[in-house]
Amino acid sequence: MTTIEAIEIAEKNNIDNAEKELLARAIYGEASDQGDEGMEAVGNVILNRVKGKDWYGNTITDVILKDKQFTVFNDPESANYIRMMSATEDDEVYQQALQIAENLMLGTLEDNTGGATHYYNPDKVLDKDGNKVPPSWANSPLMTKLKKIGDHTFLLEA
Numbered sequence: 001m002t003t004i005e006a007i008e009i010a011e012k013n014n015i016d017n018a019e020k021e022l023l024a025r026a027i028y029g030e031a032s033d034q035g036d037e038g039m040e041a042v043g044n045v046i047l048n049r050v051k052g053k054d055w056y057g058n059t060i061t062d063v064i065l066k067d068k069q070f071t072v073f074n075d076p077e078s079a080n081y082i083r084m085m086s087a088t089e090d091d092e093v094y095q096q097a098l099q100i101a102e103n104l105m106l107g108t109l110e111d112n113t114g115g116a117t118h119y120y121n122p123d124k125v126l127d128k129d130g131n132k133v134p135p136s137w138a139n140s141p142l143m144t145k146l147k148k149i150g151d152h153t154f155l156l157e158a
Contacts, residue, residue: 015105019060024094024101026064029072029084031152032093037112038150039097043104044111045119045154052117053157060105114146116154123151 023043031042049056049063057063064070072080087094103109113119120135127133134153137143142158 015102016060020098020101020105022064023060023104024097025084025087026070026072027100028087028094028097029080030070031150032097034150034152036096036100038152039100040104040109041113041116041149041152041154042119043100044109044113045116047104048111048113048115048117056117112149113154115156116146117157118143118155119152121151122153 023046026046027039027043031038034042046060046063050058050060056069057066065073068074072078072084075081087097089095089098100109118137120138122132122134125133125135138145138153138155140157143155144158146154146156148154
């Protein structure tokens with residue numbers, strides 16, 4: 001597909017390039033080490049939040065930039081944030097993230113999470129003593145564990 005064809009398809013499907021890029025960066029920052037399936041899953045969580053409760057926000061940008069929702073955006077000084085924001089199309093994994101973001105926005109990828117609105121990596125959530133623990137919100141009676149994809153556990157909020 002040529003660049004012109006891709007632009008025509010994007011315009012026909014009302015794909016906002018800024019939102020696509022932000023979605024790709026979020027996918028890359030949160031799941032670049034999780035392969036296509038894991039990156040698709042993170043993207044699906046973001047889109048499920050857009051489709052879900054207004055609390056999350058009504059656009060991809062609102063959902064991603066909502067305070068304390070996606071770890072990679074919590075600390076702009078962190079190495080992962082800097083890596084995410086400085087990624088270019090020379091990076092093969094970032095290219096994959098861009099393609100996944102576009103396919104999600106076009107609706108050509110199925111939701112591989114089963115509708116998940118949340119996820120976390122059980123190996124990276126630690127209490128003050130350094131013990132692995134699920135985040136407090138994961139224990140809410142409103143949360144239903146759906147599946148594990150890669151290193152992430154996916155949940156649905158009722």
